[in-house]
Structure formats: structure tokens, C-alpha cells
Amino acid sequence: MNKIAFIGAGSMAEAIIQGLIDGGMYLPEQIIVTNRSNIERLTYLKEEYGVNISANKQQVVQEASIVMLAMKPKDVCEGIESVREYIGDQLVISVLAGISIQTIQEIFGSNIPIIRSMPNTSASIRMSATAIAASDRVTMEQIKITKHLFETIGLVTVVEEDQLDAVTALSGSGPAYIYYMVESLQDSAEKLGLEREVANNLILQTLAGAAEMLMQTNKPAALLRQEVTSPGGTTEAGIKTLQSYHFSEAVIHCVKQAAVRSCELKEMFRDQAMKEKSRR
Numbered sequence: 314m315n316k317i318a319f320i321g322a323g324s325m326a327e328a329i330i331q332g333l334i335d336g337g338m339y340l341p342e343q344i345i346v347t348n349r350s351n352i353e354r355l356t357y358l359k360e361e362y363g364v365n366i367s368a369n370k371q372q373v374v375q376e377a378s379i380v381m382l383a384m385k386p387k388d389v390c391e392g393i394e395s396v397r398e399y400i401g402d403q404l405v406i407s408v409l410a411g412i413s414i415q416t417i418q419e420i421f422g423s424n425i426p427i428i429r430s431m432p433n434t435s436a437s438i439r440m441s442a443t444a445i446a447a448s449d450r451v452t453m454e455q456i457k458i459t460k461h462l463f464e465t466i467g468l469v470t471v472v473e474e475d476q477l478d479a480v481t482a483l484s485g486s487g488p489a490y491i492y493y494m495v496e497s498l499q500d501s502a503e504k505l506g507l508e509r510e511v512a513n514n515l516i517l518q519t520l521a522g523a524a525e526m527l528m529q530t531n532k533p534a535a536l537l538r539q540e541v542t543s544p545g546g547t548t549e550a551g552i553k554t555l556q557s558y559h560f561s562e563a564v565i566h567c568v569k570q571a572a573v574r575s576c577e578l579k580e581m582f583r584d585q586a587m588k589e590k591s592r593r
């Protein structure tokens with residue numbers, strides 16, 4: 314049976330697992346998950362989604378045709394080391410922020426085919442925006458399989474690897490920026506005396522409506538904003554206030570810093586991988 318293994322059982326692994334099962338790409342019994350040591354977490358995933366769990370890395374990896382690396386960047390060396398000797402012709406897909414294909418290959422100690430991906434947590438409801446980049450040994454068939462996998466949980470686009478830092482900053486981290494904006498809208502509604510539930514319903518429908526307007530009308534965001542903004546009206550007063558707080562610059566700096574952090578991670582862990590390699 315065609316199986317997928319997850320090395321790492323955190324938020325991102327769960328989101329992908331949920332999306333893949335709901336999308337019918339894998340049955341729960343085709344999914345096998347392991348982590349470092351948190352048995353409670355594995356038990357939760359088994360109870361919630363019916364997936365297989367195991368602490369036996371050899372069993373997890375050898376049964377699978379796809380191995381998804383889903384640990385934190387800081388755990389990449391230990392995580393790969395624990396499965397390295399059991400990897401044969403499985404396709405390895407990484408979701409790790411900032412860890413380059415070259416670094417992953419250094420840790421594996423061979424030039425195996427690797428696909429680097431950057432999904433987001435909306436994978437759980439099959440609404441991820443995912444970008445993928447492939448190493449030179451990845452076949453067209455493997456790219457096709459990977460695209461199909463990520464299409465099951467949302468939208469997927471193929472990019473050059475050097476674009477993944479920007480992608481990570483934009484759409485990997487992106488949901489958090491939107492949630493932060495929602496938190497601020499919730500706070501403002503409370504300050505204006507609106508009931509929490511009433512405000513939440515209005516905020517969420519406004520958010521969903523604005524996203525649908527952008528997608529369905531194809532109008533530029535600036536034009537849609539203009540259509541809301543009556544001269545001398547309420548929106549203008551609000552937007553002018555955002556501008557006085559340098560909202561746009563803040564967002565630009567936010568995404569830039571996230572991309573810078575992705576580059577920093579890349580450099581940090583490249584050095585660590587080189588040390589691991591020379592230690593072996």
C-alpha cells in the first residue's frame with residue numbers, strides 16, 4: 314500500500330495530515346507518524362485522525378514511499394540522522410523553513426532527490442498556499458506526485474529554490490499576520506462597545522468577503538479599497554490613521570524581516586550540517 318511518513322508531529326504535520334485525509338489523497342491507515350519523544354502527541358493524532366503512529370523510525374520510513382520532514386529547523390540534524398540509514402528510494406519532502414536542499418542532502422550524506430516545500434497551516438482546511446522547489450535529481454514524475462499531494466490541500470506553485478525565503482515570509486508566515494490583524498479588529502470592536510460574538514461574526518464575514526472580492530473580481534486591491542473609501546467619509550478617516558502609523562511600511566518591514574530570518578536559518582543550519590558531516 315502506498316504510504317506517507319511524517320517525521321515530526323507538530324502543527325504543520327497535523328494540518329497536512331488533516332487536509333490529506335479530508336481530500337481523500339490518503340486513508341488514515343496509509344499515514345504513519347513519528348516524533349522525537351512525545352507519545353501523548355502521537356496518541357492524540359492516532360485518536361483524532363486514525364493514523365498509524367510509531368516510535369520505531371525504521372518501521373515508519375521503510376513502509377513509506379514519501380517521507381515528509383516536519384520537525385523544527387533546529388532539530389533537522391537529529392531528525393534526519395534518526396532516519397538516514399533507512400532511506401532508499403523514498404521521495405523526501407521537507408516543509409522546514411530556511412533549510413536548503415543542499416543542507417538536507419549534506420545531512421543525509423548523499424545527493425538524494427529532495428523537494429522543499431512551504432505550505433501554511435490552512436492546509437488543515439485544504440486552503441494552503443504552497444510553493445515547492447525541487448533538487449536536480451527529482452524526476453518529473455516525482456514533481457507530479459508532489460504537486461498532486463499539495464493540490465489536495467490547496468494551491469501549489471513551483472518556484473526556484475532561491476525564492477523560498479520570500480515565499481516563507483509571505484505565505485508560510487502569512488496566516489499569522491492576518492490573525493494578528495483580526496486580533497486588533499477584535500480589540501477595537503470591544504473598545505467601541507460591540508458584543509464579542511456580534512463583532513466576531515462581522516469581522517470574519519468582512520474578511521471572507523474581502524478575500525472573495527479579490528479573487529472573484531480580479532480588481533487590484535488598491536481599486537477595491539478606493540471603492541470603499543468615500544471622500545471625507547469614515548474609511549478615509551480610518552485609512553489616514555493607518556497611514557499616520559506607517560501601516561504599509563510596517564507590513565513591508567514585517568515580511569522583509571521574516572525573509573531575513575529564513576536566510577539566517579539557512580546559514581546557521583548549513584554550518585551545523587557541515588560540522589555534522591565532518592564529524593561522521
Ligand SMILES: NC(=O)C1=CN([C@@H]2O[C@H](COP(=O)(O)OP(=O)(O)OC[C@H]3O[C@@H](n4cnc5c(N)ncnc54)[C@H](OP(=O)(O)O)[C@@H]3O)[C@@H](O)[C@H]2O)C=CC1
Nearest residue numbers: 321322323324325348349350351384385386388392409410
Ligand atoms: N507552523 C507553521 O505555520 C509552519 C511550519 N513550517 C515548518 O514546519 C516545521 C514544523 O513546524 P511546527 O509543526 O510548527 O513545529 P512543532 O514544534 O509544532 O512540531 C515539531 C515536531 O517535530 C518533532 N521533532 C523534533 N525533533 C525530532 C526528531 N529528532 N525526530 C523526529 N521528530 C522530531 C517534534 O516532536 P517532539 O514533540 O517529540 O519533540 C514535533 O512533533 C518547521 O520546520 C517549520 O519551519 C512550515 C510552514 C508553516
Ligand SMILES: O=C(O)[C@@H]1CCC=N1
Nearest residue numbers: 409410481485486487
Ligand atoms: O514561524 C516559522 O518559522 C514557521 C515557518 C513559516 C510559518 N511558521
